[in-house]
Amino acid sequence: MKKTILIIEDEEDLLELLEYNLQKEGYETLGFLNTKNVEKCLQEESIDLLIVDRNLPGMEGSEFVQTLRQKGFSQAVIFVTAKNSDTHVEEGFLRGCDDYVTKPYNMKELLLRIKAILARTAPQSNSKLSYRDLVLDLEAHTLHVNTKEVELTKLEFDLLRTLIENKHSVLSREFLLEHVWKSDDFFQDKTVNVAINRLKAKIDPIREKEYIKSVWGVGYSLC
Amino acid sequence: MKKTILIIEDEEDLLELLEYNLQKEGYETLGFLNTKNVEKCLQEESIDLLIVDRNLPGMEGSEFVQTLRQKGFSQAVIFVTAKNSDTHVEEGFLRGCDDYVTKPYNMKELLLRIKAILARTAPQSNSKLSYRDLVLDLEAHTLHVNTKEVELTKLEFDLLRTLIENKHSVLSREFLLEHVWKSDDFFQDKTVNVAINRLKAKIDPIREKEYIKSVWGVGYSLC
DNA sequence: TTAAATCATTACAATATGGTAACATAAAAA
DNA sequence: TTTTTATGTTACCATATTGTAATGATTTAA
Numbered sequence: 001m002k003k004t005i006l007i008i009e010d011e012e013d014l015l016e017l018l019e020y021n022l023q024k025e026g027y028e029t030l031g032f033l034n035t036k037n038v039e040k041c042l043q044e045e046s047i048d049l050l051i052v053d054r055n056l057p058g059m060e061g062s063e064f065v066q067t068l069r070q071k072g073f074s075q076a077v078i079f080v081t082a083k084n085s086d087t088h089v090e091e092g093f094l095r096g097c098d099d100y101v102t103k104p105y106n107m108k109e110l111l112l113r114i115k116a117i118l119a120r121t122a123p124q125s126n127s128k129l130s131y132r133d134l135v136l137d138l139e140a141h142t143l144h145v146n147t148k149e150v151e152l153t154k155l156e157f158d159l160l161r162t163l164i165e166n167k168h169s170v171l172s173r174e175f176l177l178e179h180v181w182k183s184d185d186f187f188q189d190k191t192v193n194v195a196i197n198r199l200k201a202k203i204d205p206i207r208e209k210e211y212i213k214s215v216w217g218v219g220y221s222l223c
Numbered sequence: 224m225k226k227t228i229l230i231i232e233d234e235e236d237l238l239e240l241l242e243y244n245l246q247k248e249g250y251e252t253l254g255f256l257n258t259k260n261v262e263k264c265l266q267e268e269s270i271d272l273l274i275v276d277r278n279l280p281g282m283e284g285s286e287f288v289q290t291l292r293q294k295g296f297s298q299a300v301i302f303v304t305a306k307n308s309d310t311h312v313e314e315g316f317l318r319g320c321d322d323y324v325t326k327p328y329n330m331k332e333l334l335l336r337i338k339a340i341l342a343r344t345a346p347q348s349n350s351k352l353s354y355r356d357l358v359l360d361l362e363a364h365t366l367h368v369n370t371k372e373v374e375l376t377k378l379e380f381d382l383l384r385t386l387i388e389n390k391h392s393v394l395s396r397e398f399l400l401e402h403v404w405k406s407d408d409f410f411q412d413k414t415v416n417v418a419i420n421r422l423k424a425k426i427d428p429i430r431e432k433e434y435i436k437s438v439w440g441v442g443y444s445l446c
Numbered sequence: 447t448t449a450a451a452t453c454a455t456t457a458c459a460a461t462a463t464g465g466t467a468a469c470a471t472a473a474a475a476a
Numbered sequence: 477t478t479t480t481t482a483t484g485t486t487a488c489c490a491t492a493t494t495g496t497a498a499t500g501a502t503t504t505a506a
Contacts (some may be wrong), residue, residue, distance in 0.1 A: 072354050072390050072445075076343075086329045093335035098343065099322065106309045112316035120299075120321065120343045139392040141441050153493060154440035190453090191495060197454060198494085214453065216503065376482060414484060416464060421483085437464065439492065 003048040003118055004028040008035060008064075009080070010056050018051065021107055022114075033057075035064045037147065042068070044135050044144045046128060047075050049118060054081035054092070062095040069096040076121045078113065080105060131164045131222055134203065134211065145203050155180065156199045163212065163222050172219035196220055226271040226341055227251040231258060231287075232303070233279050241274065244330055245337075256280075258287045265291070270298050271345045272337060277304035277315070285318040292319040299344045301336065303328060354387045354445055357426065357434065368426055378403065379422045386435065386445050395442040419443055 005027045009015040012033065019029040030045065032038055034057050041047070054061035065077050077097045081088075084102035092100045098117050101110055129136040133146040141157060143150045152160065158180045163171065173192040177184040181191070200212055213223040228250045232238040235256065242252040253268065255261055257280050264270070277284035288300050300320045304311075307325035315323045321340050324333055352359040356369040364380060366373045375383065381403045386394065396415040400407040404414070423435055436446040 070353075070355070072387075086332065089329070089332050090335060093332070093339055098339050099336075106312070109309065109312050109316070112313060113322075116316055116321050117343075120340075140444070141393040141438055154438075155494070187495075190497085193453065194455085194495075197456095200454095216452070378483070410484075413464090413486085417466085417484075420465065439463070 002026060002028045004030065004046060005049045005051060005114070006030045006032065006038065006041065006045075006047045007051045008032045008038060008056060008061065009051070009053045010034060011053075014053075017107075021111065025111055027114075035059045035061075038064075039068070039071075039073075040144075040147050042073055042075065043140075044128075044137070044147060048121065049076040049078065049114060051078050051080055051114075052097075054079055054083050054088075062092050062097070065097060066095040076117045078110075078117065080110070129161060129164045131167055132209075132211070134160070134164070136161055136164060143203070150202055152199075152202060155195060156202060159195055159199055160203070163220070167222045170215045170218050170221040175219065192220070225249060225251045226345060227253065227269060228272045228274060228337070229253045229255065229261065229264065229268075229270045230274045231255045231261060231279060231284065232274070232276045233257060234276075240330075244334065248334055250337075258282045258284075261287075262291070262294075262296075265296055265298065271341060272299040272301065274301050274303055274337075275320075277302055277306050277311075285315050285320070288320060289318040299340045301333075301340065303333065352384060352387045354390055355432075355434070357383070357387070359384055359387060366426070373425055375422075375425060378418060379425060382418055382422055383426070386443070390445045393438045393442050393444040398442065415443070 005022055007015060007018055007022075007029060009018065009031070010033050015031045015033070019031050022029045030041060030047070032041075036058070050065070052061045052065060056064070061081065062079060065079075078099045078101060079092045079097045080101045080103065081092075082103045083089075083092075089100050089102075098121075099113050101113065127138045129138065135144040136142075136157070137144075138161070143152050143157065143160065159176065162176065162179050173189040174184050176192050177187055177189075180195075181187055196212060196214070200207075204211055210223055212220055214220050228245055230238060230241055230245075230252060232241065232254070233256050238254045238256070242254050245252045253264060253270070255264075259281070273288070275284045275288060279287070284304065285302060288302075301322045301324060302315045302320045303324045303326065304315075305326045306312075306315075312323050312325075321344070322336050324336065352361060358367040359365075359380070360367070361384070366375050366380065366383065382399065385399065385402050396412040397407050399415050400410050400412075403418075404410050419435060419437070423430075427434055433446055435443055437443050
């Protein structure tokens with residue numbers, strides 16, 4: 001399993017260079033030019049480490065990390081920044097980083113520091129399922145549609161989960177009754193229709209994107 | 224429980240200074256002037272972290288660490304050394320250190336780096352758990368809500384602790400009965416409802432902040 | 447093109463679930 | 477001992493959820 005690294009760096013050239021080198025090392029990367037949307041991403045994706053510049057537009061990087069820590073995010077953080085005075089470094093650590101690298105930096109060293117930290121930080125296996133812009137967090141029991149959280153009932157959640165787990169098959173009503181309702185002979189086929197309908201309405205209220213298609217005479221599948 | 228740090232440093236003045244500062248921070252220290260007897264000590268004592276100079280009489284520090292790693296010792300290691308070139312640093316990490324600090328160093332920064340590494344390698348054995356403005360002191364067995372102390376019973380404490388330890392997951396009543404009550408088949412699900420309710424009333428009597436949410440048909444989680 | 451079959455949508459009722467208070471019992475403290 | 481505290485259980489009510497039936501739309505096939 002690839003480890004995922006999230007980078008917040010407002011200088012686009014630097015961001016690109018970093019992403020290039022990290023990907024070459026075998027990491028997944030997610031680049032951000034500012035702190036906007038980062039928190040959402042942390043909730044939805046399984047991030048192993050953050051690389052954060054301190055001079056960011058809008059918000060100071062270390063303050064941002066401090067608020068993340070207060071909210072309970074415990075992912076590893078490395079500050080990569082031009083703020084290189086003793087007091088800056090101390091401030092950085094007090095706000096919750098795991099390592100502090102000053103610009104200009106040696107890329108090899110940074111990669112080694114990342115490796116060292118990732119070897120220590122416990123692999124948090126937050127299991128997730130996704131399909132297109134739907135992200136199902138099985139532990140938090142949440143659905144995010146294009147980064148926006150959507151509330152689902154248990155039945156709807158189980159239904160969508162089954163659909164995503166079998167995204168390449170058309171699932172018959174019988175199959176769904178067995179796997180989602182756990183009993184195929186107590187309920188009617190129509191029950192599935194209504195449940196699918198309700199699910200559709202929740203994940204795509206204005207019917208702009210077609211997620212679920214019905215296959216005439218067979219059942220339902222993701223499209 | 225105090226954390227123990229083993230130091231290998233051949234300059235006696237530096238060793239003393241380091242031990243003095245580490246002890247002031249509340250660590251146990253064990254100083255060595257060379258690598259002799261260090262391995263024996265690692266086997267006998269419970270060492271949390273090693274601070275190692277690279278220029279040592281008899282053996283090069285990073286090579287020594289490399290042999291330790293090969294023998295299966297996995298304690299955290301920080302090199303503190305005058306060998307400060309890029310290639311030296313890279314070599315240090317490749318031989319298995321967790322952090323690399325070059326001489327002359329800033330004592331405050333070193334202490335912070337030690338703390339950051341220990342937070343990852345010797346996790347919360349005696350520390351605190353927190354979520355938003357809730358702080359659970361596992362040693363003192365107390366809860367502070369926004370710095371104000373709130374009395375909890377043992378059950379309530381264990382319940383909140385389990386919730387915070389799994390802050391990103393929805394916990395089923397079954398799971399909670401197993402982990403908090405230690406027996407899932409002797410108690411009923413409703414027992415959890417009532418316990419959660421009592422906990423809610425204690426940490427937020429006027430229901431102004433929502434800490435615990437119930438997920439219909441699934442269980443409870445922090446929100 | 448038309449009729450039958452299948453599906454979508456809506457409204458409504460039945461059911462399951464959760465919150466709360468009251469009570470009972472056990473454990474701890476006085 | 478008595479008194480207090482902690483905690484499990486039960487009952488009752490409010491509400492979220494979900495099955496079903498009714499109705500209208502769509503698709504298929506003769």
